[in-house]
Amino acid sequence: MSSVIRSVPVTAGLVAASVLLAGCAALGDDSSGNGRRAVASFYPLAWVTERVAGDAWTVENLTQPGQEPHDLDLSIAQTAALEQADLVVLEEGFQPAVDAAAEGTDAAVVDAAAVVDLLPATADGHDHEHEGEEGAEAEDAEAEDGEEHDHGDLDPHFWLDPLLVADFADAVAEQLGEVDPDGAATYAENAADLRTDLEAVDEDYTTGLASCERTATVVSHQAFGYLSRYGLDFEPIAGLSPDAEPTAADLAHLQELITEDGVTTVFSERLVSPKMAQTLADDMGVTSAVLDPIEGLSDDTSGEDYLSLMRENLTALQQANGCS
Structure with missing residues (x-):
């Protein structure tokens, strides 16, 4: 034994x-x-x-x-x-x-x-403010839900701004060069080539979203704030964490926005359940589509890369917002 x-x-x-x-x-x-x-x-x-x-x-x-x-x-x-x-x-x-x-x-x-340079994050993931007792309870609940994914006061999703990605690439090249000085010139050249690709994506967004019938864009969670500089207003169902739950006040605000602004599409995303977005779209009689936060690849996007996914997102935004 x-x-x-x-x-x-x-x-x-x-x-x-x-x-x-x-x-x-x-x-x-x-x-x-x-x-x-x-x-x-x-x-x-x-x-x-x-x-x-x-x-x-x-x-x-x-x-x-x-x-x-x-x-x-x-x-x-x-x-x-x-x-x-x-x-x-x-x-x-x-x-x-x-x-x-x-x-x-x-x-x-x-x-x-x-x-x-990260953007500041709103307290609850929405531009509107909760009011009264219901708002206080909602903020307390969200604070509890968000403990595991607490991002502080900044929005981490910088990679949805291609020019910030280019700045990040320069920092990576600099650090690679410090580790491997003999390759420093090559890393700097690679970063410059990548910047050229990213600037082309930026130009596509700038021209592609320059003239749209509407700017209000309802998305699954607060991941798309960095695209706001192209003229769109993103309204998230959930906050910075994709598994956060919207409050009744959040949903009422979004329903009012969809009606008043003529929003045609509610965007879900890959890697998380589309249930919240699909339910809101069904309730309001509008379309549900995918807008990818590009946090990772999936089975559906295994053959894609950052550049192609950014351009797919642009097409989806143009269709949803009547851009020409």
Whole structure:
């Protein structure tokens, strides 16, 4: 009996060790890149890092396709990868598990929140103010719901502004050059090429949304504020966290807005349930469509990239708002 009892922790230890070794073995694979590895916390950051680093680096995205990035919990292998990477790319406050793991790494770190000018976030995710007792209760409830995904006073979704993405790419190039001085000129050139692509997207949005029949745009959650500079007004059903629940006051406001402004479309999004948006659209007799916050890829978008998804979003906005 005693030998059986002793065998349990030994087996468990061997399993844990094998998992860690598997993660470390993956890190030691020099079959791609020059042995330098970057870890990025979710898709837009990984995409930029890949574009800027080029073939000289292997880039791992910690958030798997189809996974909502807010909900990321790191596996043992992912934590090992992060700790042994040469560069970690994250946005502080967006994924607490990554922030905590990055504190223990000796790698160079690019924090998007520190190198990009983030927009302020509204308190409840809506432009209108809650009033009276119902509003106070709604704010208390939302505060409780938002504890897990507390983004503070800033809106983290900067990547929906292509020019801010270009600024972020410059910061990535600078840090890559510090880690690998011999490749600094190449990284800077890659970032400049990426800026050209992003400026083209910016121009498409500027001209494509210059003349629209309406500007009010109802979206699933408060992820699209960075697109407001193109002249649209985004009204979210939920706040910064996509799993937040709207209050009765929120829904009444949106119903009034849809009626008064002639809104034709309520936008849901990928990676989270479309139920709230679909229900509101059905109740109001308008169309439901998808506007992608580009927080990650899904089965439907596995063949896409940031640039193509941004242009798909533009087409959807033009159709919804009668833009010419």
